[in-house]
Amino acid sequence: MSKLNATDIQGFVLRGYNMPYARYCFLHFEDPQRARELLGKLLSIVTTGQLWDEKPKSTVNIAFTHQGLTALRLPIATLNTFPVEFQQGMKARARILGDTGCNSAEHWDEVWREDHVHAWLGINGVTPEDVAARFDAVNSLLTETNGARCLGTQDAASLVEDGAVTLKEHFGYTDGFGNPDYLGVCRATQPGQGKLDKDGNWTPLATGELLLGYADEAGELPVAPVPHLLASNGTFMVYRKLHENVGTFRSFLNQWSALYGAGDEHAKEKLAAKFVGRWRDGTPIEVSPDGPNPAITQDPNKSTNFKYGDDSTGARCPIGAHIRRVHPRDAFGFDGRLINRRRITRRGLPYGPYAPDDGTITPEQAAQLDAVDRGVIFMALNANLARQFEFVQQQWIAYGNDAHLGNDKDLLMGSHGPGEKYVVQGDTNPSNPPFVCSSLPNFVELRGGEYFFVPSITALGMIVRELVDPR
């Protein structure tokens, strides 16, 4: 395959920046010409995938909705070659994604309720001051060119616990594992992150699963908008603001862990691990069923290096556990070939204030915690929204047939109705019993989001200079 030109690809597509603070700005273009002028100025400061000699204090990236590309007056023939789901936008896809009930648009933040967001501008920074400084700089460009209105911003930040930056989200789970490895994307490959070959070894996925213009896992170039130059080195991004009902979660865990195994502190952490497939420190329960193990978690050669082949009954990692649902590895047979085209790269951060957990919670405290605006900004990158993100959301999170779980949904992320349940498969060991949680509340609620196209630097330049020609 051809070598990747990292200077043409926006940086966060190729790797996470490891900067704990971020501000996401949502822009609306009033006038195409002034908008192009603004983009022209941004073009010189957009962070690319080029490796850093010295890590910068902050980064800038940009992505567009279909409405945004339309507002920039791209040719209609080009606009029509974008995939249907991107043209419709995430709000219109609500029924497919299960974004109904408490997840429906009427509960979203105002900025997402109308179709006004044209662009996402992402700023990441090492400190909050760095983010603010970059934001001021960007704001000056906005004012100077009058190229766009900022409809709103969303701050996000890693959670800080006892003074140290963590990778945890608000339910207490350590995140940041399991991003796929792709061919040619400069990053140390870790066993467990790519795909399985027929000898059972892990190899990187085809580049075309992430980037347009490269061969994908189906042995062809992924379906992409024309012209090629507009699409190549670009990708699609899903942005979803996921509110976390921390109070509901803590109450639920306390309530059910009292009935699980010995009903003690260890049982509580074990049940929490059974929900997700990792102990809250990140140790995968498939590898370490009895307790967390930093030696595994901190070793990149071990932290995602496992398969489910020996655990078809789900006694170690429940069949419906979150990480098993979204990355089944070899669980569906066929050397994992049924899942190679269903992978996504995640780049989000938590948002909202940290809530210390002393292990107890009353109903009043739970309600208060739930009411605070906190959760996770979920961002996923993939070459094909329908085949990758939407498929996982619709078939593996909101549904369970591929895992032989019928209509059962992902416990934490599913939109639950009455009568739903979560089954923890077990064995004859009294500390690992078969167990069923029921009366599932909604732990996560969608508060907005959209689909974006992340252009390459070349494509951005073409947009700025009005050189997009659909042929």
Added chain:
Amino acid sequence: MANQNGSVYGLTLLCPILNDEKASPSHDLQIRDYLSKLTADSTSPFAIAPGTHLARIVVMDDVVYVGMPACEEHLKSKYLVFESNLDGDLDTYLTGLATTIPEHIDAIWSHCTGYPGCADKAKFVQYMKNCQIETTFFFAAVNDKSVPQTLTALQTQRAVAQFIAEHQGISPAETQRDFIEFLKVLDAAPPLKPAMNAPSRDIKTGGRNE
């Protein structure tokens, strides 16, 4: 025998549709119209007649022209395709259709050439067999359970899942008492009717944009 797979039989019928230029609307359109109004839930004719797991009725307008260098050719009649996956014996099944749902069968098949009607069961069965095409290869995920057995199993599965969910952290003695009670209720429950849970949907076709 290629039509049979375990206890399931794969019936494929191609019945030529009457070609009558004077019929307005034409016979194939009349069939289509009738089918579009036919329900697929527990009031469906195939829920009433016994033995159908899954079945479809399709008006096949023509063969397909796949493009040069293949030759273009056309059928002289349209055909009514009936594909059914049924329990047990073919004669019993066909006789069952003619006995339990004759009005529907007549309404659809009266538009087909040579159709003798349901009244004479032997003639009806013979006609259907004359339209039968041998299934060359028949695959069935589950080939040893009848429709009633399948519906009972689904009902049991639902009830068992609910029982288990409701009995977390309950003492063995109480669970046992409840379980004995549960068995009584389950055994007494009326059997599920076929196609009871057919949902209503506005989009029915699906295809490239799914």
Added chain:
Amino acid sequence: MSNINGKVYAMNAITPMRPWKTWILRLVFFLLGALKSKQQDLINLSFIQFARWVIIPRNSFPFFGGTQERDSMKYDYLLFFSNFNGTWNQYIDAFSAVLSDGLNLIWRWSEKFPGSVPVTPFKDYIARVQFDTDYYYTAYPEATANDVKSAHIVQQALDNFRGQATTGTPEQFQHAYLEFLLTVQAHLGDTGEAPLVS
């Protein structure tokens, strides 16, 4: 027009074959039927409830005389009827990814078949040779092939367990109940509506 009923999709496809190639296809199906191991992949894909291939030889379209003109064709035709769970795209993606050799062995004898890999031209071909269902019935629209298989496992386990459950002390019951749970614990998924597709 309704290709979908509950969780199951009715796909119909017809492809032309030059008559001399039909014999090779018949041999392929004969071997597939005789060698159960070849069907294992199809069974493991577990989202097909029923599927069949039907060869209509060129002169075998049913003929009843009267006003009907006899159909005598140049090509034999291969009819394919599938009852599968999941979306159209998911179904074809899965087959193309894991059963491409088998698909090719069946359809390469059909005119202008492009091969089952890569998947986009394959999907174009299927879209061209697929025709839509007018009426689709299933006795259990709320259940997929997996749901049905799981249901039978639960029924069987219950039938085995019930004798022990009613007799015996609570301790004996507890032991037998645990065995029962372990047998059914991976087969308790809800049945119900299919995910919406558009």
